Amino acid sequence: MKIVSVQRIFLSVSFLLSCLAFAQNKSERELILMDKDWRFSFGHLYDTEKDFGHATGYFSYLTKTGFGDGPAAKDFDDRAWRKLDLPHDWAVEQEFSEKGSFSHGFKTAGKGFPEKSIGWYRKKINITETDNGKIISLKFDGVFRNSKVFFNGYYLGTEQSGYNGFEYDVTAYVNYGGENTIVVRADASMEEGWFYEGAGIYRHVYLQKTNPVHVAANGTYVTSQLKNNSTNVIADVTIENKGNYKGSIEIVQTVLDPQNKQVANFSENIVAPEFYQTIKHSSKLYVENPLLWSIESPNLYHLVTQIKQNGKVIDDYETTFGIRTIEFDPENGFFLNGKPLKLKGTNNHQDHAGIGTALSDEIQYYRIKKLKEMGSNAYRCSHHPPTPELLKACDELGMLVIDETRLMGINDYHLNDLKRMMERDRNHPSIFCWSVGNEEWNIEGNIVGERITNVMQNFAKSIDPTRPVTVGISSGFKSGISSVVEIMGYNYLGNGDIDTHRNQFKSQPGMGTEEGSTFATRGIYFTDDAKHYQSAYDRKPRPSFYSIEEGWKFYAERSYLAGMFIWTGFDYRGEPTPYGWPSVTSYFGMMDVCGFPKDNVFYLKSWWRTEPILHIMPHWNWSGMEGKEIDVWVNSNCDEVELLLNKKSLGKKKMQQNSHLEWKVNYAPGTLEAIGFKNGKKVLSEIQKTTGKAENIKLSVDKENVPNSKNTVVTVEVTDKNGLHVPTSNDEITFSIKGGKILGVGNGDPTSLEKDQFLDAISLVQITNFQEQKGVTATLPQELQNYPESDWKTAFKDRDYKNQAPSYIYRGEFELKNNLASSIVSFFYKKIGLETVVFINGNKVNASAEDSQKYILDSAILKEGKNTIHVVATPLQKIKDWDVMNTDPGIIQVITPSEPWKRKLFNGYAQIIIQKEESAKEVILSASAKGLRAASLKN
The missing domain is CATH 2.60.40.10 (Immunoglobulins)
Structure with missing residues (x-):
């Protein structure tokens, strides 16, 4: 557990010293980060037995206070559950299936998969006697979704939305000076959005202590x-x-x-x-x-x-x-600190390659830095409140934000969510606008939408009058919401006549809250519907949508429009438009799900940044295309660009504002070079070379990483013998690590069905057909005896606890499947006797040194199929007649080791996210592949 002073996780030493300078003594407030050492297991959506018997007791958690049952009970035995750290997204860990949800990237979790729709989390903490008298609370930044929280068996409450932060006071339930148990049951069976949302406790959890x-x-x-x-x-x-x-x-x-x-x-x-x-x-x-x-x-x-x-x-x-001023002007757009600023924005969801929605704080910074590098200055939270760390990154890196609530409406459910978002976020200087809705087609153009917008807009103003309110509109810009919203949010040029609407509502400022929705596969320069490839050339994607260049030109040329937000900055899981299975991610991003740039990034850099930019597309590896015509595009903000093939000039062309240049070039291997000129002078050049075959693996730490952080993003690629990046390589790379762990792998391929994470599989096997017979002595046997078959009866049935036998012999069965030699099989015994001896398939087994009620089973005594367990024990005695005696002998845990971490390169690149162990001096990542020279990276 990590203790955090006041409200921030990362405080500089100098700031702490400054605080101490005027603090007379230490405050009673503590904020303790509780991301470490949770236990996790799947439950079940409707099978109560597979949900560990939760909510089946005569008195359960909703009938009487303190009756949390199953895993919600304080003393439930969770030793066989998986151990993990937060943030955690269980959906990203699952396989892909065509039966999965289109909008959620075809992962086998959530709706349609009841065995992967309920997740249980448990954590034990100690709270000292000296904390008695303080207010103790649990703070959750977000749990997806429909979470129920228990503390020491006491039900605290339910939070339906996966995007809301929430807090529970547990002061009355604390076991001061002893152990306390936190339990969360997350139900991800229902989707809130139409995009990948993950599942589980994917944001931070804290324990807070304050004075009353x-x-x-x-x-x-x-x-x-x-x-x-x-x-x-x-x-x-x-x-x-x-x-x-x-x-x-x-x-x-x-x-x-x-x-x-x-x-x-x-x-x-x-x-x-x-x-x-x-x-x-x-x-x-x-x-x-x-x-x-x-x-x-x-x-x-x-x-x-x-x-x-x-x-x-x-x-x-x-x-x-932060101290700053913001202003929207209906004639001249947006002003920051009194200076005009064109909004160069992107929309984004909250997932990343390999890790789903379980983004560490460092990855939030990484992604915002990637967008800043592209020239973007604004970010729209699509379409829900973000994690606090994203806003912190935007504050510190200088990125404007539209903060958006999840659902429009005028009742408690809607307005309370809006209120909580605004009160949590309103001190962030990065936020310049609140969004109370997006593409609500059923109400956009009618009186209902107008009424709801008026209520939400005025309600928002009562909480924060310093920022304006917007709604993203896509079904025509004529009436309803469009007529009354403070800042008009235009979603896509093709959905209405923006100029006509503006002429009708000249006092209403506006901006393009979504534009683009173009399709592109990184590194692919031809469209092949059979392979689900979309060409990376910037084209009009559909009749009613416009290219990135067309969109930017439209907004750049109109001073009355504050700017535009592209759909999207990054690809995201789900919505694999214009395809379906086996595409599992979107094609919309300027960057792929890893953050590797598509060619549109360089168009935007040319006109969103001020320094000279020059980029040639495509790559120049086209074996078999010799003599055939290739479309060559150059993105640049230079005055003129000259293109040369193997040092022969193909002509010089003038660059028009917010445009690009094109040549038709007959392919020949060698060197394609672009030279950029400003004021008649050469200012930079860019080269695409035909490479040799792949020979070397290259690992490099991305510059956008947060310095000295635990989590590091590493780019994986291959080079030829001359060290040139091979843009067509799709080699499969295998990874190993020392001094840390791998969090996830990705490559940006929208059709990749490879695993995101390689984790040991943990399965829990029930002991069935549990029977007993009486022993004649309290002395326990060291070898299994032959017991009369006719004496076996159902265990604990009609037990007379006032007249028990000296000992009991119990017998049960459990089924094991394949991989016995490689699997680790353990019996987690739950006490059904004072003294106990355990036999597996007739062989006596001994308890482990670490846990007297855990038995690690040698594969030599196990067999595929049915196995038999005998437990011989002296009986537990009831102290009070109403005592409830344990009748569950325990559970068999099977750990099947995963295969090594691996990932195919996609058009030359893959990405791996690693985490350094807290005690390690350095982390060493190694990569190998058949036919390639291996590589390692120390960090």
């Missing part, structure tokens, strides 16, 4: 009023009292600048709120010469809120914020 008088959850709201060279920072804080304290408290607000120096301070004495009540307090702090937050210089300030009681600090709470 404390800053409420998401209890600060920081705004600023910028005037000339100074700003007033208005800090609203909600104070909650979950105790009996009555009297005065002191509120201290301190602002630290981006260098962690104190620049403003305010304090005031107020009366504490009443028992289980809250009060709101507002402070105004003056900051001179503020450093503004912008996409180029994302300066971040920190507000530290302290609550003092009798001079002692009882709570402190940190809020990160």
